[in-house]
Structures are given as C-alpha cells and as structure tokens.
Amino acid sequence: MIHLTIDGIPVEVEKGTTILQAAKQAGITIPTLCYIEDLLPDGSCRMCVVEVTNNGRSKIDTACTLQVSEGDEVQTMSEKVIDSRKKTLDLLLSDHNVHCFSCEANGDCKLQDLCFEYGLEETSYEGEMTSLPKDESNKFFSYDPSLCILCHRCVNTCTEIVGRAAIDTMERGFQSVIGAAPEKVWAEGTCESCGNCVQACPTGALSMKRRKKYRAYQVDKVVRTTCPHCATGCQMDLIVKDGKIVDVKGADGPSNRGLLCVKGRSGSFDFVDHKTRIRHPLIKNKETGEFEQATWDEALDLVASKFSEIKTNYGGDALAGFACSRSTNEDIYMLQKMVRAAFGSNNTDNCARV
Amino acid sequence: MKITSIEALKQHRKKVQEAVNAYTCRILVCSGNGCMATGAQKIYDELSRLTADMMQVEVEMQKDLPHVGTLKTGCQGICEYGPLVRIEPYDYQYVKVQVEDCKEIIEETVKNGRPVTRLFHKDGEEVYEHPMDIPFLKKQTRIVLENCGNIDAESIDEYIAAGGFSALAKAIGEMTPEEVVDEVDKSGLRGRGGGGFPAGRKWKQVLRQEEKERYIVCNGDEGDPGAFMDGSVMEGDPYKLIEGMLIAGYAVSAENGYIYVRAEYPLSVKRLKHAMAQLEEYGLLGENILGSGFNFHLHLNRGAGAFVCGEGSALTASIEGKRGMPRVKPPRTVEKGLWEKPTVLNNVETYANVPKIILKGADWFRTIGTEGSPGTKTFSITGAIANTGLIEVPMGTTLREIIYDIGGGLKGDAKFKGVQIGGPSGGCLVDKHLDQPLDFDSVKKFNAIMGSGGLVVMDENTCMVEVARFFMGFTQRESCGKCGPCRIGTKRMLEILEKIVDGKGRMEDLDKLKETADFVRARSLCGLGKSAPLPVISTLDTFRDEYIEHIQEKKCRAHVCKALKNYVIDPDKCKGCTKCARNCPVNAISGNKKEAHVIDTAKCIKCGNCMNNCSFDAISIQ
Ligand SMILES: Cc1cc2nc3c(=O)[nH]c(=O)nc-3n(C[C@H](O)[C@H](O)[C@H](O)COP(=O)(O)O)c2cc1C
Ligand code: SF4
Ligand code: SF4
Ligand code: SF4
Numbered sequence: 001m002i003h004l005t006i007d008g009i010p011v012e013v014e015k016g017t018t019i020l021q022a023a024k025q026a027g028i029t030i031p032t033l034c035y036i037e038d039l040l041p042d043g044s045c046r047m048c049v050v051e052v053t054n055n056g057r058s059k060i061d062t063a064c065t066l067q068v069s070e071g072d073e074v075q076t077m078s079e080k081v082i083d084s085r086k087k088t089l090d091l092l093l094s095d096h097n098v099h100c101f102s103c104e105a106n107g108d109c110k111l112q113d114l115c116f117e118y119g120l121e122e123t124s125y126e127g128e129m130t131s132l133p134k135d136e137s138n139k140f141f142s143y144d145p146s147l148c149i150l151c152h153r154c155v156n157t158c159t160e161i162v163g164r165a166a167i168d169t170m171e172r173g174f175q176s177v178i179g180a181a182p183e184k185v186w187a188e189g190t191c192e193s194c195g196n197c198v199q200a201c202p203t204g205a206l207s208m209k210r211r212k213k214y215r216a217y218q219v220d221k222v223v224r225t226t227c228p229h230c231a232t233g234c235q236m237d238l239i240v241k242d243g244k245i246v247d248v249k250g251a252d253g254p255s256n257r258g259l260l261c262v263k264g265r266s267g268s269f270d271f272v273d274h275k276t277r278i279r280h281p282l283i284k285n286k287e288t289g290e291f292e293q294a295t296w297d298e299a300l301d302l303v304a305s306k307f308s309e310i311k312t313n314y315g316g317d318a319l320a321g322f323a324c325s326r327s328t329n330e331d332i333y334m335l336q337k338m339v340r341a342a343f344g345s346n347n348t349d350n351c352a353r354v
Numbered sequence: 355m356k357i358t359s360i361e362a363l364k365q366h367r368k369k370v371q372e373a374v375n376a377y378t379c380r381i382l383v384c385s386g387n388g389c390m391a392t393g394a395q396k397i398y399d400e401l402s403r404l405t406a407d408m409m410q411v412e413v414e415m416q417k418d419l420p421h422v423g424t425l426k427t428g429c430q431g432i433c434e435y436g437p438l439v440r441i442e443p444y445d446y447q448y449v450k451v452q453v454e455d456c457k458e459i460i461e462e463t464v465k466n467g468r469p470v471t472r473l474f475h476k477d478g479e480e481v482y483e484h485p486m487d488i489p490f491l492k493k494q495t496r497i498v499l500e501n502c503g504n505i506d507a508e509s510i511d512e513y514i515a516a517g518g519f520s521a522l523a524k525a526i527g528e529m530t531p532e533e534v535v536d537e538v539d540k541s542g543l544r545g546r547g548g549g550g551f552p553a554g555r556k557w558k559q560v561l562r563q564e565e566k567e568r569y570i571v572c573n574g575d576e577g578d579p580g581a582f583m584d585g586s587v588m589e590g591d592p593y594k595l596i597e598g599m600l601i602a603g604y605a606v607s608a609e610n611g612y613i614y615v616r617a618e619y620p621l622s623v624k625r626l627k628h629a630m631a632q633l634e635e636y637g638l639l640g641e642n643i644l645g646s647g648f649n650f651h652l653h654l655n656r657g658a659g660a661f662v663c664g665e666g667s668a669l670t671a672s673i674e675g676k677r678g679m680p681r682v683k684p685p686r687t688v689e690k691g692l693w694e695k696p697t698v699l700n701n702v703e704t705y706a707n708v709p710k711i712i713l714k715g716a717d718w719f720r721t722i723g724t725e726g727s728p729g730t731k732t733f734s735i736t737g738a739i740a741n742t743g744l745i746e747v748p749m750g751t752t753l754r755e756i757i758y759d760i761g762g763g764l765k766g767d768a769k770f771k772g773v774q775i776g777g778p779s780g781g782c783l784v785d786k787h788l789d790q791p792l793d794f795d796s797v798k799k800f801n802a803i804m805g806s807g808g809l810v811v812m813d814e815n816t817c818m819v820e821v822a823r824f825f826m827g828f829t830q831r832e833s834c835g836k837c838g839p840c841r842i843g844t845k846r847m848l849e850i851l852e853k854i855v856d857g858k859g860r861m862e863d864l865d866k867l868k869e870t871a872d873f874v875r876a877r878s879l880c881g882l883g884k885s886a887p888l889p890v891i892s893t894l895d896t897f898r899d900e901y902i903e904h905i906q907e908k909k910c911r912a913h914v915c916k917a918l919k920n921y922v923i924d925p926d927k928c929k930g931c932t933k934c935a936r937n938c939p940v941n942a943i944s945g946n947k948k949e950a951h952v953i954d955t956a957k958c959i960k961c962g963n964c965m966n967n968c969s970f971d972a973i974s975i976q
Contacts, residue, residue, distance in 0.1 A: 043682030044837040046877050060876070065682045087873045091842040124866075127849040150835060168677050169835050172660065174845040176835025 004072035019063040019074055020048055030063050030076050031085065031114055033202055034151040039160050041065050042152050046088045047114065051075040060084060086118050094125035095174075096203075097146035105204030108216035111149060132177055137187035140266045141198045141208045145177045148205035154178060154197035162259065166191040178205075195265040199250055199258070210266055212246035214239070224251055227264040228326050231352045232256065234264055245269040307343065316344030325352030356637035359645040360523045363514070370511040379464050381405070382440040384503060386589065387582060387621070388433030388743070393453070397437050400456040405464070432490050433743040435475055440485065440503070447485040448473035477762075490741050493760045495722060497730050498706045499746045502590030507625050510632040513593040519638065521709035525601050526646045529712075534605040535561055538708065541716035542728040547573050547664075547701030548776065548805045549881070550727065550794035553708075556698060559688040560606045563696035570603045570611035571673070571692055571699040575657050575664035577616065578777030579828065581808035583732040584702035586744050588615065588622035591706070592629040596652065598705030600643070601712055602698055603650045611652045612692065614669050617659035626654055661778075661832035665880050666691075666699050668834065679834045680880035701806070703732055723749030727793035731804070737774075737811035738765045750791040753783060757811060768813035772896070776805025778825040778832075779885035781892035782818070801892045803885055817914035818897040819904050822889045823851040829886035840883025843874035847890060855915040859905040868894055913975045919960045920976045925950035927972035934964035934973065 001012050006019070006026050013022045018041070023030050033045035041064035048063040053073045060080055075081060093115060100106045115121075132145040150169065155178065159165040166189045170179040180189025198206040220240050227234040235253025238245045248269050250260040271277060281299035282291035294302075310318050321339035323332040332350055339348040357363050383389075383398045432438060435449035441463050448459065448470065455473060462468045475482045482488045496502075505512040513519075525534050539554025560568055572595065576584040587595055599611045615622050630652050633639040641649045655673050662668050663678035670692040672678035691697025707729060711719050720728045727749040733756065736742050740762030747756065753773060757763065764770055772784045775792075781802025790796055797804045812821065830844040850867045853859050871887035871894070878884045894901065903909045910918040923934070923943075930948040935941075942958040945951030953964065953973075965973040 041682055042836075043879055046837060046839060046879070049877070062682070065684070067684065084873075084877060087869075088838060088877065091838050091846065091873075094846060095842050125846050127846055149838070150841065152836070169679065172662075172835055173831045173833045174835075174841060176833075176841055 002068045002070050002072075004068050004070070004074060006074040007076055013068055015068075017068050019050055019052070019066045019068055019072070022068050023050075023063065023074070023076060028076055031117070032064065033110055033114070033149065034153055034156075035064050036153060036156055036161075036200070039156055042156055045149070045151050047085055049081055049084050049088075051078045051081050082118065085114075086120060089115055089118055089120050090123050090125065092149050093120060094123040094127060095129050096123075096149065097129060097144075098122075103147070103204040104207045104211065104213075105147075106215060109204060110202035128174070130174070130177070135179070135184075135186050137185045138191065138193060139187075140193045140210060140262065141195055141206055143178065143186060144205050144207075147203050148178060149203055150176055150178070151202060152178075153200040153202060154206060157200040158191075158197050161257075162194060162196050164190065164192060164194070167197065193262040193266070194260065195262065196250065196259050199260075199265075208247070208266070210270070212241075212244070214241045214246045219246075226253075226328055227256075227260065228268055229261075229263045230325055231329055231332070231350075233329065234260055236260060236264060236268070238269060245272055311343060317347065319343040319345050320347030320349075321345075322348070323350040325350055355635065357644065358637060358642075360527045363519060363523055363644060367514050367517075367520075370515040374512065374515045380442040381459075381464065382442065382503070384436060384438035384440075385507070385621075386433065386436075386503075386586060386744070389436035389438055390621075392436045394437040396453050397439065397451055397456060400453050401439075401460070404456055404460045408464075432475070432485075432488065432741065434741045439473075444469070445484045446470075447475065447482065447488065449475045490743065490745070490760050490762065493755065494746050495730050495748050496746050497710050497722070498587060498594070498703055498732055499590070499744070500710075501594060502586060502744075505591070507590050507592065508628050510593060510629065510636065513591070517713075518593050518709075519597055521712040522597050522600050522604075522638075523644060525604055525712050526644055526648055531561065531605045531607060534601060534712065537716050538605070538711060539716075541711045541719040542726075543704065543707055543711060543719065544727055544729075544794055545701055546703035546707070546731065546806065548803060550804060553700055553704050556688060556700070557602065557606055559686075560608075560696045560698050563689060565696050566607070567695045568606055568608040569692040569695055569697045570599050570606070570608045571670065571697055572599055572611065572613040572702060572705055573664060573666070573669060573699060574613055574615040574619070574622065574702045575669060576619075576702070576806060577661035577664045577832075578806055578808045580734065580736050580810050581777060581806050582734045583744060583807050585616070585619050585622050586732075586734075587702050587706050588613075588619065589625050592622075592625045593633075594706045594709060595702055596626075596629060596633060596639075598708035599652065600638070600650055601708050602700070602705065604648050606696075606698055608698065609649050609651060611650060612655055612673055613652065614655045614657060614663075614673060617657040623654065623656060630654065660834070661828075662834040662880075662882050665882060668880075669699070670697065679836050680882070682879060703806075724791060724793045726795050731792075731807055733807040733809050735761050735809045735811060737809075738768060738813040738816070739763070739811040740765050749793040752789050752791055754788040756792075756809070757788075761811070764811065764813050768815065771812045771814050771816055772818070774810040774812065774821065774825075774889070775808070776803035776885070776888070777808045778828040779803070779882065779888055780805045780808075781888045782812075782821070782896060784896050801895065802888060815912050815914070817855075817910050817912040818893045818900050819851065819910070820855055820912075820914050822893045823848065823855055825889040826851055826886070829882065833882060833886070834880075837877075837879040837883060839874045839877040840879070840886060843870055843878075844883070844886050846870055847874070847887065851890070854901065854904050855910075855917065857904070857908045857915070857917040859901075861902075861905055863905070864894070864898075864901055909976075916960050920955055921953050921958060921960065921962070921965060921973055922976050923951050923953055923964075924972045924974065927970050929970055929972075931969065933967050933969065937963045937967045939963065 002015055003012050006023050006028055009026050011022050011026045020030055030048045032048045034042040043062055043065050049060050050063045051060050054071055130145050135143040155167055158167050167178055167180050170177050170184050180186050180191055198208055218241050223238040227236050232255050234256035235251040237249045237251045239247040250258045252258050281294045281296055283294040285292050321335050323335045336348045339345055357366055381401055383394055385394050437451050439448040439451045446469055458470050462470050475488055485491050501516055505516055535557045543553045544550040545553055574584050574588055603611055639652050657663055658672050658678055660678050663672045665680045666687050667681045668678040687697050687699050723729045730746050730748050732746045734744050745760055772782045774782055783800055787800055794804050826848045830848050833840045833844055835841045847870050850863050871890045875884055875887045908918055913919055928950040935943040940957050940959055942954045943951050
C-alpha cells in the first residue's frame, strides 16, 4: 500500500493507483473534461492537473496519468494548479463559439460549469475560431464543430465502449475535428446512431435532435425505467418537465452500464404522448361496430370468459400465448406461466430474436 | 543461397572480399538525395552507357561484383558539390560532374588511370584529389556513416566484404542476450532520435518484462524539415541498420521487427526492401539465423506523412493502422508498445551504432564523444553555410568547428546570426554558444534540443521573428490536435507572431506570447507540444530587440518581413528618369521628369519592381 496526502488528508491506496482515483477515494473531486472511468486516460483536456510534492521536489502534472508514490503530498487547488486550469480553459474558450443563451447544453455543460467555477467570463485571446459547418447528416443528432473542445469522449466511447469505432479525430492542428472516415460526414461512416457519443459529450457539440427544449435545472423529475424495446433490460432515465417526457438518458444498469442502442435512445418516448395512443381498454360494440371505452375489469372479464369458453369447447391446446419481445423478462415469464397453468397448453413463445 | 552458420558467413566473406579486390576499377556515383537532385541519375546512365561494352569484356564477373561496375552508393557527404563521382582504386573524388565530363572520365581515369584534374574540388589554390583530403570529410569521425558512399547500397556482398554481419555473428555466437544488452548499456549509447534516452536501459527494461512476445521498432520517420541523416543511412547503408535491429532482436528475444519509414523517402523504402529481400535470401532474416535457433522477421511500414508520427506512441499506433496520435504514459512503450507488447523503439542512427559497439566493445565506444554522451552524432547542415551536407562528428564537437572548420563558414562570408538546432521545435544557438561543446545535456541547457540533428545556419539576412513564425506555422499544422495547449496554444502564438511580422504587433503581445509559450511547453501532452514553443522562447530570449523593433519602429532589420519593408528613393541619386514610376504596378511613384521621385508608402505594395528597374541605384529598402 502507498501512503500519501491529498489536500492534507491522509490516503492509503494500492500501488499503481492514479492520483485521480486516490482523490476520488478520499472524496475529493478533481475536475476533468476528457476522463472516462474504466478506460485508459485520454489525458488530452489537461484540466485535472495537481501539484505533487515529494522529497522537496514539486511538479505539476495530470492526476489521471500520475501514479501515486509513497509520501506524495498532493495539492488539488494550489495557486499554480488554479492558474494552470484557468489557462487551459482560456485556450479552450478562445476556440469555442460561446452562445449559451441558445445552446441546448446550457446548464448542463461541463465547460460552462468549469469556467464559472474558475471565474472565467471570456477568453483573453483574440483570433480565429473553428467555423466549420454543423454536421446534420445523422438523423438523430447533430455535431457542431464550433462547440467541440476535442475531449475525445465521443471517440473513446464509440471505440472503446460501444466497440463501433465509427468516429475519430480528422485533420490536424487547429483544423482538427471529429468525424467519420473517410468523408468526415457522420452519416457516411459506419455509425449505427446509438447516440452514446452524444451522452458522453460534455458540451453542446453533440446534441440529440429528438430532445425537446428544456434546461437541466427545469427538470421536475427523473424516472428510472427499463427500456421497452428488447429483453436486454437496459436501464434508462426518463427526463420529465411539466409532466412530459422531454429526454432519455442511458442509466448505469447491470446489463447496459450507461449505454443505449438507437431504439432505446431515439425511439422510446415520443409515443408516450402521441395523440393516437390508446390510453384505456376498448370493447367493440357489436351493434354499431365501433370501439367503446371500457374499464379494465370489463375488458379483462370479457377476455377471460372468451378464453374459458375456448378451453371448455376445444381443449387447452386450442390456445396459445405469444409474448412481445418488448415486454420485460418478468412479464414474459408471467405470460408463459399463465399459458401453461391456466390454459393448460405448452403453446407459448416469444418473438425476441435479438 | 543460404548462409547457415557463422563459419559459412566467414567463408562467404572471404570469397566476396577476393572478388572486391579483383576490381580493376570501380566508379562510384553518389546517389544520395542531394546528388540525385542535381542530376546523378543522368551521370549514372551516361557512365553505364559508356562502360557497357567494357563490361562485355568481363561478362562473367558481372553478376555480383562487376569488374568495372557503375555502382550507386549512398550519400558521399559533400552534397554542396554534387553530383559526386568517386573512382577506385585511385580514390579520386570528382565533384560537380556533368554529363559532358563522363567521356573524359572513362578515357582518362578508367582506361588510363590518369586524373581529370579540373574535376577535383578546389578551394582557392588548394586542390583536393582524394575525399579524405577535403576538410569537410577529414574533420569527421564516421561510425554510422562509415559505409555510406563507399559501398554499393544495393549489394549485400559489398556489405559483407566490408565486415558486415560480423557483429551479429559475434553476438549470436559468443554472447548471451544479457551480455549484449549489458554491452550496449555500458557503452552509454543514447537514443539518437532526439531525447537521448540510454538505449541499453531501454533494452534492459524490455528484457525484464514478463510478456515474452516482444517487438523491435525502428523510427525512420525523420520528420524535421531540413534533416536527412536517417534517410541517408537507410539509403546509403540499409544493411547496418538491419544488423543493428537483428542484434537488438537477439538481445531482447524479439522475433519481429518493424521499420517505419517517412512517407517522403521512396528511395529508403526501395533500398530497405531490396536489402531485406537479400537478407532473406541469405537466411540472415527468417528462421534459425546462422544456425543459432534465433528467428527474426522484418516488416516495413511507410509513414503517414505526419510529423507527429515520429513520436513513439503515435508511431506504434500508426503501424497498428490507427490514427497516429500520441497517448499518455504510463504504460510506456517498453511495457506496452506495439500491439500492446513490450517494445524496443529506437531511432535509425541508434541501431546503426550497435554493430560497431558489439564488435569493438563498449570501452572503445566511450573513447569517442563526451562522458555523458559517448559516440558520434550525425548532423545535416543546411542554410546559409558554404558546405551544406551530411556530417558525423564526435559528441562534444563545438558549433564553431562544425560551422567553420567543416562547413567552411557562412556563404558569401556573411555574418553568423544563429543556428536552429533540433528542427522546427528546437531552439536557436547563437554567438555565445559557438565554443560550447554540443551534446545532449549541453544543448538542453541552452533552451534547445539535440533533436535528430538538423542544423539550419542563419546569417544576418535572417529575420528571427519570421523564423519563429515559420516554425510555429509548421508545428501548428503538424499538431495532432489531441490536447488543447498544443492545438489551440500554437495557433494563438502563430496569430500573435503573424501580427508582429505584419507590423500590427503591440508590446503587450510579447507578454502574451511568452505566457502562452511557457504554458504550452509545460502542459502539452507529448513532445511535439512541449517543444513547439522553443523557437519562440529562445528567440524572445536572445533576439528580443528584433521583436521590439518590429513592434515599435515597424522595422525588420533583415528586410525580410514584407509589411515592414519601405522602399525609399534617394533624392540625391535619383535622376528623374521616370523608369521606376513606369514600372510601378500601382502607380505609387510620383515626380516630374528630371526631378527626384517619391514613393507613396501607403500605396506601395512592396513588389520591388522599382528597385530592380532603377539604373542609378537610387532606391533602397529601409
Ligand atoms: C513530435 C515528435 C516527433 C518525433 N520524431 C522523431 C523522428 O522523426 N525520428 C525519431 O527517431 N524520433 C522521433 N521522435 C522521438 C521518438 O519519440 C522516440 O523518442 C525515439 O524514436 C526513440 O528512439 P531513440 O531513443 O533511439 O532516440 C519524435 C518525438 C516527438 C515528440
Ligand atoms: S452514435 Fe454510436 S456508433 Fe455512432 S458514433 Fe456515436 S457512439 Fe459511435
Ligand atoms: S463532440 Fe463532444 S465529446 Fe466529442 S470531442 Fe467534441 S466536445 Fe468532446
Ligand atoms: S502535444 Fe500536440 S501533438 Fe502532442 S498530443 Fe498534444 S496536440 Fe497532439
């Protein structure tokens, strides 16, 4: 075990731990923009610098890459550290098309948060800004290079976590931009539109088109639920504003670890408030041929009586139960149980083939 | 033919040495980049044509080692005087050879052994018959370049005749891998790619890894503009490089090696491929080399044309087919390099030093160079110097010796202003550094880096602000774009420098420039960003007055910065001939006939037409 202090707090961690991990363990937050837990550090944002003194020698380096050494005295908020972070932000801001009023990410932007925290109102530099056009080619989200800070969270998410490797940094120097090879345009690459990159983006550079207008601080509640699309059981958070779902985010569930697929992210909440959605049971009026609103009891009684009738007249094997794959495992289990125990039939299946 | 044992290698060497000695005459045409650019191919073709029927006389001996052979050698080093032709056994060095000279060379020298005196290099009264008489070559110590220019770069037999692969045979036959590593470690050989990390220590670290699958990688990316040392080795003596890599492979038990060659070096690629094929044919690459059970396979990769791909982790990423982008360390390349396996990654010149160290021992190597940086260093000298070219000198040689004794001083005896060392991200050495011995450690103290060894000599006609701007433009374009300090910081510095050379600078820009430079140097992720501000830092340090002149007086003393040039007519010299006015494309010159003319600086676009046309020398730049 290695012993060190972080902001005066003694910490004991395993050899090979980085200072960033050790600080987390000690409950101290070090700001990051590019860091993704569980992946090798990208190390590109330079925000997580700390000052480390050992044996009378001190240096400033990134906490995500520095491994702890015995006797390290780490300062996460020394004057030099703050100065360095300010300069980092100053440069990032000098190539950031600041328009927070109309930016979707306002209130939910790490760059904005950090500039606020470090008292940076505007950049001290004059000079060119990236002026490449927005990439709207993907049906589900857009990419605005003028807001991109090139933290590569999107690239690392797509490559290392999603495993798709659809995007990468293109060009070099100041012209660098995120895009899909070979033509840079998102829709022409191998992207499957899962949108996990969008969720990983700390700024407004990547944003969902489907997302309704809301600010992070206007959210009434967040509802943790299971994605209705397949049996994987991905956990998702529905974002609710004024009683309406305005957005969805992948939540850290055991089977999805924060990821969602294209259907889960982009096809799972619009229908909730759709005007043609059936919101209560309907029973067809035999006389008029029209569906009429009924209560659940009436509807279920009707279905049960029809099932019983068939079973009595033709035997259990005349009945079958077929579950929709968009049901949860628990619901599907209950259905087959009903088919076997109540219907007395083995004719049961499920359409999940994914 | 396979050479399957150390004994067989010895036998073969004897045979080829006899054949080499049987030459009646050899014509060595330099085919280095410099000479190729000045027409060496034509000379080679012409000499081949003229000797064609002479060859027929000795057809039998034609195959491997022709009796009268026209060979393409690597760089002979005095590029300034190319195309170069050397004739053996007379050891005549002909310079600036033209196609028309070939006939005389054949008639006089090849057929009759008489020199063509007018083709010798001359300096004043002095005439130099033999290459080693020429001060440029005489003052050098050639270890890495010993064969360059002396053997046929496309003949493995010539390399073997010159003692090639005896170091490999010694390592495999007489030493354990650990002993090889120890010898390299003891020699104090430091990486020649710029950083100067001890090669032996690197090899030791790889040898220590638990993972047994290991790789040898050679960095031949040589991205510094103006540098051509590694290219010269790969073109001129590819065998030595490969032998060094083979020894490294044996030393750390690696079975695969990769050479990553700069995209712009097609000749290096060709020569290396050729050499690799020959080694495979002889069984010196492949399985069970020299019957020792040691296997080694070599692969060649062409660079992606990006400067940053010379950085170790970007280079391995590029070999793996990914975008060449540096990554953070740890893990280091010795732990997880190519394909995430322990990897020895060294520079071309580093490997090329290894055979001699193994053959002659670490103690011998340490007698050359300085205590902290043993051995030699190759440099390519370019710019405002009399003799541009490729040189190899012991570490610790002073800049004065390099520039004046070897380089022949500045072109046109101009005044020395500085030397850019270490490429676009290096620093500038000036007068006060002239007598300082140059090695890895000393150069660092001068706010510069050894880099790979590019030396660009600058005279008084160089504007240091423009130099800083030029290099910043390069590093900005070449930044991989990964980290903010480098990607945006170099852009902001470039913008400030552009403002200053445009005459729009303000004094506070200098503070911002320095502040940004320090920040980028301290906070960038990889060596590119960390060293990109060096030209700015070192010129701001040494030539601050020039920056201030640009800003306050709107003056560029070297008359380089276009926006700050002012064309002025001297009323005393002007005869009023109106020629200048007639030649000005924007009608900026006014004046009556036979009266002094005046230039309206607001209109002037600084094209210089007026000055070029004035018959009375009345116009100057101020
Ligand atoms: C931007 C950048 C460019 C580099 N280019 C080269 C190069 O062209 N050739 C080279 O040998 N080393 C280059 N290096 C140094 C390599 O990263 C590495 O240190 C070297 O190849 C290791 O070999 P050595 O120890 O034998 O010098 C470069 C480093 C950086 C940061
Ligand atoms: S949407 Fe998914 S597949 Fe497409 S780039 Fe983003 S993470 Fe990769
Ligand atoms: S798009 Fe977002 S996540 Fe991707 S690099 Fe830009 S800022 Fe980072
Ligand atoms: S310093 Fe420059 S070249 Fe190196 S990682 Fe950062 S952006 Fe890329």
